[in-house]
Amino acid sequence: MKISRRNFLKLSGLAALSGTLASKLGCAPDEPPTPTPVDPTPIVDDPEELWIQYAQTVHSICPICGVGCGVLSYVEDDSIVAVDGDPDHPINEGTLCSKGITLYNMYYVYDEKGDPVVNNQRVTKVLYRAPRASEWEEVDWDWALEEMAQRIKQTRDDFFEETNEEGVTVNRCPAFVWLGSAMITNEENYLFHKFCRAHGILNIDHCARL
Numbered sequence: 376m377k378i379s380r381r382n383f384l385k386l387s388g389l390a391a392l393s394g395t396l397a398s399k400l401g402c403a404p405d406e407p408p409t410p411t412p413v414d415p416t417p418i419v420d421d422p423e424e425l426w427i428q429y430a431q432t433v434h435s436i437c438p439i440c441g442v443g444c445g446v447l448s449y450v451e452d453d454s455i456v457a458v459d460g461d462p463d464h465p466i467n468e469g470t471l472c473s474k475g476i477t478l479y480n481m482y483y484v485y486d487e488k489g490d491p492v493v494n495n496q497r498v499t500k501v502l503y504r505a506p507r508a509s510e511w512e513e514v515d516w517d518w519a520l521e522e523m524a525q526r527i528k529q530t531r532d533d534f535f536e537e538t539n540e541e542g543v544t545v546n547r548c549p550a551f552v553w554l555g556s557a558m559i560t561n562e563e564n565y566l567f568h569k570f571c572r573a574h575g576i577l578n579i580d581h582c583a584r585l
């Protein structure tokens with residue numbers, strides 16, 4: 376049934392009037408229950424007794440996806456004791472999604488009793504596997520960065536193509552493949568994309584296609 380605006384207002388007035396009459400005649404429905412007042416007593420009497428009271432707060436970025444939410448890690452005795460969203464971060468303003476809120480579990484695994492223990496599988500050093508080698512070896516950052524720079528330069532020098540077979544300008548280097556990472560932010564991915572274009576890299580991919 377189509378109701379005009381005028382009829383809608385008339386019906387609304389009638390409904391309000393009949394409600395008032397019913398109330399006066401004592402046949403109005405029961406009043407809705409009064410909500411239980413919220414107990415204003417703080418859960419923790421003394422905020423100084425919070426379990427992170429002795430922890431150092433470290434500002435960081437969630438490494439799980441390219442949104443790049445701000446994270447506060449609470450560190451005590453070189454161990455993370457809690458993780459929370461950073462309320463001052465402009466992207467997430469203190470919130471974390473269901474993945475980000477479990478960041479704590481990237482640092483720990485659980486033993487057979489269900490107690491958290493530091494995850495010793497985390498890669499914390501630079502590992503290098505030489506061509507045709509079967510084992511990884513630990514190297515330092517200075518060596519790794521220098522080696523990467525040398526190889527990128529050599530590959531570009533050897534394989535850069537200014538024109539294709541028809542003489543059309545292409546400025547490309549098909550010998551490179553670049554894989555991005557969801558563990559870097561949108562802005563970092565933007566810079567990496569610029570880096571690829573400057574080097575003529577065409578083969579670019581990323582698990583989230585950023």
Ligand code: SF4
Pocket residue numbers: 437438439440441442443444467470471472473474475476
């Ligand atoms: S995984 Fe969640 S908390 Fe982490 S950056 Fe992405 S959206 Fe933010």
